[in-house]
Amino acid sequence: MKQAQIVDDTEDVSLDFGAEEEERALRKTNIRHPMAAFFHLFFRISAIVTYLFCDWFSTSFVGCFLTIIVLLSCDFWSVKNVTGRLLVSLRWWNQIDEDGRSQWVFEAKKPSPHSRISTTEVEARIFWLGLVLCPLIWTLFFFTTLFSLKLKWLALVIAGIALQAANLYGFVRCKVGGQPGIPAPAAASSPQRPDIIFGEL
Secondary structure (H helix, E strand, C coil), rough: CHHHHHHHCCCCCCCCCCCCHHHHHHHCCCCCCHHHHHHHHHHHHHHHHHHHHHHHHHCCHHHHHHHHHHHHHHHHHHHHHHHHHHHEEEEEEEEEECCCCCCEEEECCCCCCCCCCCCHHHHHHHHHHHHHHHHHHHHHHHHHHCCCCCCHHHHHHHHHHHHHHHHHHHHHHHHHHCCCCCCCCCCCCCCCCCCCCEEEE
């Protein structure tokens, strides 16, 4: 019986030397989803550039307003539904249950040690920098618009802040709620709410 155990313990095991280093190097340098990374920044930057230079190209306030709102809406949709899933493996949405109550769902993909990397550090940096910096820029626009008394642009700037901040809030909740060791309702300061669901992709 003891001889059988020794045979089992001395089985051939394939050792994959350097696989972790190679995977780490791929994670640091590769952009696996270049189109998603491009569109993550394209709509955001286009809305900001259009806001800054719209008066140079057009005298129509309505045309500028609608162009910027369309760009902000495309950005909101693409970040929430596409680039968040591809670049950082996070997603969030709101659903209405049978009782008519609103439920917020936040999901983070659980990293698997055996599967190939789904996101890279470069993609994550692009995602989070774009997600954090653009609401700050729109907040700066809010104060400059307010203090320069260009009140007709104030509604547009508030819409920009609202759309950008909603995505930022949703993805921060996904990131915090998806981390191991943190309770499901994501923060100790917020009371446990039955209308918020945290899960894994």
